[in-house]
Amino acid sequence: MLCAALPEATTDWSKWRVFFCDERHVPFDNPECTFSFYKNNLMSKVPLSDEHIFPLNPNVTVAEAADLYIEKLRSVFPGNSLPRFDLLVLGMGPDGHTCSLFPGHPLLNETSRITAAISDSPKPPPCRVTLTYPVINNAACAVFASCGAAKADIVQQVLEGKSEEPLPAARVKPTNGEVIWILDKGAAAKLTSANQKL
Ligand SMILES: O=C(O)[C@H](O)[C@@H](O)[C@H](O)[C@H](O)COP(=O)(O)O
Structure with a gap:
């Protein structure tokens, strides 16, 4: 979606700096590498130079990669x-x-680091580096995009659930910023009608 939409944007690309909210700790030629996906599918279409996009270093341990990030x-x-x-x-x-902040994982409570390594991700690949909540919740704006009926239950839980243990996505609440959810009809199907109109 981003790779299709961003080349149409009217923007001063020299001002952009692109980091990865999380990245899989895999070699650049691994199809799971998010950086390579954007390098191949976006950077060829927009004047975003190599110095303005910040990949994870896959050639060191995942803990070292988190520190270098x-x-x-x-x-x-x-x-x-x-x-x-x-x-x-x-x-x-x-x-x-x-x-790479998963339900019940200790990294949900990480407050001393701005990036963290995870080596037991329940979703493969197991080794990743992620931003932590202190940085996430210091952003000016966080945009979620979720599509399809398969997301309807979890979208409802995150946006309307009252659990004392909020799901990771529900913990994204910038203290001096906003959260925007972009949903299609399928993903929004189980929200109360009031929220469906938002
Ligand atoms: O952790 C990963 O490896 C995934 O990339 C993951 O974080 C992804 O962003 C979500 O599963 C939502 O993906 P969709 O919106 O495409 O379902």
Whole structure:
């Protein structure tokens, strides 16, 4: 979707800096590599230079890759304060995960790091690096896009559920920003009629 829409955008691409909210710790030639997907499908269509997109280093351990990703973030967001992204483009899995933050995983409570490694992701591949909630919830805007009836139950739980243990996607609540959900009819089908009109 992004690869089709972004080339049509009227924007000053020299101002863009693109990071990955999460990335799989796999070689660049692995089809699961998100960076390579965007390199092949977007960067050929827009004037986004290599210096403005920040891949994960797949040639070190996943823990080292998470540390090196902090350095990359700090090259754009210097100092010690939390990075503040203008925009996070997020997906949500059928279990309510977002980024590589999975239900019940200890990383949901990570507050001391701005990136974290995970090596036991319930969704393969197991090794990934993810932004953590302090950064996610410091963004100016987080946009979720979910499509299809298969997402209807989890969308309803995340947006209308009252659980004391909110699902990972429900914990995305920027303290000084907004969350926008883009849903098709299928994904929105189980929301109350009031929310369907939003
Ligand atoms: O963790 C991964 O490996 C997935 O990429 C995942 O995070 C994805 O974003 C969601 O499962 C939603 O994906 P869809 O919106 O395409 O269902």
